[in-house]
Amino acid sequence: MVKLSQEVKLKLxxxxxFKHISILIDTCRGKGSSPNGYEVLFEVRESRPVTGGINTLIGNNDASLLFGIKFPNIYGRGERLQADYTHGTKQVRGYNVSFTKPINANPDVLFGCGLYQYNGEYPWSGYKELDRGILFDLTFPSFIGTHSLKWEGVWRDLRALSRTTSFAVREQAGHSIKSSLKHIYVRDGRDDPILPSTGTLLRVTQEYAGIGGSVEFAKQDVELQYNQSLLWDTVLQFSGAFGIMRSLNTKNDIKINDRFFLGGPLTLRGFNLKGVGPHSDGNALGADAYWLCAAHIYTPLPFRPGKGGLGDLFRTHFFVNAGNLGNISLNNNLRENFWRMAETFRWAYGGGIVLRMGSIARMELNYVIPVQLQRGDSVNPGLQFGIGLSFL
Amino acid sequence: MSSLVAEAVQAELGAYEPWPDNACLYQPYQVEQITFPDYANCLSVKTFLHMCGLEFHTEVRTNAEEMSPSGKVPFIHVGAFLVSELDPIIAFVNTRGFQLSRDLDEGMKSEMRAYMALIENVMVNAELYLAWIDEAVSEEITKPRYGYIHPWPLNRLLPWQKQSNVRARLNSVGWAKKTMDEVCDEVKTCCQALAERLDSKQYFFGDKPTELDALVFGHLYTILTTRLPVSRFAEIVQQFSNLTAFCTRVEENFYKKYGRDF
Structure with missing residues (x-):
């Protein structure tokens, strides 16, 4: 019974x-109570019905203010409504309204829907885009991992960022509607999402666009990570990722805003952000296939300053990473494409310091030596600094 | 500000290069997509380039409007330069050493500028009014064409958005609240002025074409040949026989003679 009440507490x-939950177990004393009955009392303190916040965000070339408001339990059954509004120095950056509801009060099965508008600039490719979208998703566990099914309908207005934008990017300006169904499967057995010491992660994403709308493609993306602890708190990490996509309409190529990009201080280190692969006048064009793999050795800081406190947020690491980004030609057979992607790869090695920021982001300062590159790549040898949510 | 300087520098730099063989004019699809005010603008630019004797080829793109640096069609891609709309294109072509109005004296040049401004202020607004404000034309012709290439719901949203932009533009110059009769009066006055200037000459300033001829041809020819539920503009233009003769003349000299398409 104690175990059961503990489970209920965990679920709550x-x-x-609730801000605070405590359990009180006593024998039953009331009238008509059975002689060996127990009374379980949950004492809870509810969190506030409405919370809000104002945050400042600093982006690549401007700052913005984010106003948020959150109703953690709007209808009394764990439904959460959240609204954000971001105002940049130059323009309204976007807004986002999302609603999630646990199904049958099960915190693992979630239904969500949302509405958003986002004004984004992509200077590495020389374009900007205004997205207006609506989405529905359903997250549920299964015996092999967590699944998430998502439908998204988004109206995208792509424009050249400036007069110097490459014509190859400018040609893709215009409106498009993407209506896509996405399936994300995650199996995460690691002990920490940012600096794990053991466990594996598998994330598989499939996207099918073309249920109505003007964009038709199928996209597959796989990410794998394996961690092994060694002696003296040293961790060996292998990670790999690959993605491939193809257009389902022979008349239309895949647009730049759907393609894969590669390179950056947290993915393929030693190259500038999206600096690998086809470029035109300095604008990254992206491609429809990529692979990337990396091996890291993480160790605590030398002589372990600040052990048990601040020092545990840092690691030193040495790494080797390799990858490639290219287009799959339908004229060649699978084997030729495969060999072309394998032959023209890029690789770099180096070492540096990793800082963990909360449980979602990390910061790296590395010294990198790119070894193999291809013509047109934008390389960053030497010191490289990166901060971000996604890394490999 | 910096972009203005960049533009000036670009135009300056462009002056020393010859006209390349691969000059390109971008416009929307003519049969299914283009709206007739845009068609008039494209025709003016093409006629101007033909009058200069410059070679180019026309590329049709469904997203020409979004590709254009100013958001308006047509635009030309010459070497590394992108220039949109007639006036900047005239200025750009001038830097390459082609100027139709070279032989005119200063007085004539400013007169030509005045007539060009008249077209911009009357004909262009009148065309926008007919295409987007007039109920019958906008619902039956303009909106379906403008949204033609887009899937639902963009085929409704984008024409509606464009219509409110055009309405705002016309409102700022006091045209949105005009009645059809008032607009027709404006068109008639404008044609009257043009017909008097043209008189019985070959072109507006003698026997050589100028920028004004290209602009007038683009607009009048479009009005005369576009079939719309409301044909009052065409009827007005047809009252001026020298203007219709002028259109036939330009068509003959710069298109039919060379077997060119519009």
């Missing part, structure tokens, strides 16, 4: 409805 905690 995961629904994030």
């Amino acid at each position: 905690e995961r629904l994030q409805l």
Whole structure:
């Protein structure tokens, strides 16, 4: 019974409805109570019905203010409504309204829907884009991992960023509607999402666009990570990722805003952000296939300053990473394409310091030596600094 | 500001290069997509380039409007330069040493500028009014064409968005609230002025074409040949026989003679 009440407490905690939950177990004393009955009392303190916040965000070339408001339990069954509005120095950056509801009060099965508008600039490719979208998703666990099914309909207005934008990018300006169904499967057995010491991660994403709308493609993306602890808190990490996509309409090529990009201080180190692969006048064009793999050795800081405190947020690491980004030609057979992607790869090695920022982001300062590159790549040898949510 | 300087520098740099063989004019699809005010603008630019004797080829793109640096069609791609709309194109072509109005004296040049401004202020607004404000034309012709290439719901949203932009533009110059009769009066006055200037000459300033001829041809020819539920503009232009003769003349001299398409 104690175990059961503990489970209930855990479940309530995961629904994030209460600030504080305590359990009181006593024998039953009331009238008509059975002689060996127990009374279980949950004492809870509810979190506030409305919370809000104002944050400042600093981006690549401007700052913005984010206003957010959150109703953690709007209808009393764990439904959460969240609204954000971001105002940049130059223009309204976007807004986002999302609603999630646990199904049958199960914190693992979630239904969500949202509405958003986002004004993004992509200077590495020389374009900007205004997205207006609507989405529905359903997240549920299975015995092999967590699944998430998502439908998204988004109206995208792509424009050249400046007069110097490459014509190859400018040609793709215009409106498009993407209506896509996405399946994300995650199996995460690691002990920490940012600096794990053991466990594996597998993330598989499939996207099918073309249920109505003007964009038709199928996209497949796989990410794998394996961690092994060694002696003296040293961790060996292998990670790999690959993605491939193809247009389902022979008349239309895949547009730049759907393609894969590669390179950057947290992915393929030693190259500038999206600096690998086809470029035109300095604008990254992206491609429809990529692969990337990396091996890291993480160790605590030398002589372990600040052990048990601040020092645990840092690691030193040595790494080797290799990858390639290219287009799959339908004229060649699978084997030729495969060999072309394998032959023209890029690789770099180096070492540096990793800082963990909360449980979602990380910061790296590395010294990198790119060894093999291809013509047109934008390389960053020497010191490289990166901060971000996604890394490999 | 910096972009203005960059533009000036670009135009300056462009002056020393010859006209390349691969000059390209971008416009929307003519049969299914283009709206007739845009068609008039494209025709003016093409006629101007033909009058200069410059070679180019026309590329049709469904997203020509979004590709254009100013958001308006047509635009030309010459070497590394992108120039959109007639006036900047005239200025750009001038830097390459082609100037139709070279032989005119200063007085004539400013007169030509005045007539060009008249077209911009009357004909262009009148065309926008007919295409987007007039109920019958906008619902039956303009909006379906403008949204033609897009899937639902963009084929509704984008024409509606464009219509409100055009309405705002016309409102700022006091045209949105005009009635059809008032607009027709404006067109008639404009044609009257043009017909008097043209008189019985070959072109507006003698026997050589100028920028004004290209602009007038683009607009009048479009009005005369586009079939719309409301044909009042065409009827007005047809009252001026020298203007219709002028259109036939330009068509003959710069298109039919060379077997060119529009």
